Amino acid sequence: xxxxxxxxAFMLLGAGGLRFAxxxxxxxxxxxxxxxxxxxxxxxxxxxxxxxxGRIEVMQDDLVKLTVRSEDVAHSFAIDEYRIVKRVPAGGSxxxxxxxxxxxxxxxxxxxxxxxxxxxxxxxxxxxAK
Ligand SMILES: [Cu+2]
Numbered sequence: 001x002x003x004x005x006x007x008x009a010f011m012l013l014g015a016g017g018l019r020f021a022x023x024x025x026x027x028x029x030x031x032x033x034x035x036x037x038x039x040x041x042x043x044x045x046x047x048x049x050x051x052x053x054g055r056i057e058v059m060q061d062d063l064v065k066l067t068v069r070s071e072d073v074a075h076s077f078a079i080d081e082y083r084i085v086k087r088v089p090a091g092g093s094x095x096x097x098x099x100x101x102x103x104x105x106x107x108x109x110x111x112x113x114x115x116x117x118x119x120x121x122x123x124x125x126x127x128x129a130k
Contacts, residue, residue, distance in 0.1 A: 049117030069093035103129035
């Protein structure tokens with residue numbers, strides 16, 4: 001007999017009662033493809049023409065909420081492959097979300113040209129395949 005996720009859920013409810021079924025049901029549903037993605041919240045500081053994290057690692061399909069904060073002049077944060085380009089105001093921050101739906105290694109950088117140092121701001125986003 002092939003069990004659908006729904007019928008398994010009903011079996012758990014029937015066997016263990018709602019109180020005990022909840023954690024198991026949660027784990028079960030977390031693996032489903034139609035479920036909400038894992039959320040990741042990350043903050044990167046940029047100053048002195050460098051990002052505080054040279055590498056960001058997430059899992060494929062994570063919903064990433066990223067805050068980039070400048071502790072000096074205006075900067076930006078760009079990931080070409082994800083078509084992300086965000087301004088980071090001087091002394092301020094920007095927060096945005098994206099779903100890391102493509103696995104691989106993707107460079108991030110600051111695309112400002114007002115001073116040569118911006119070119120040195122580099123890092124990479126690593127999205128681990130599921
Ligand atoms: Cu910059």
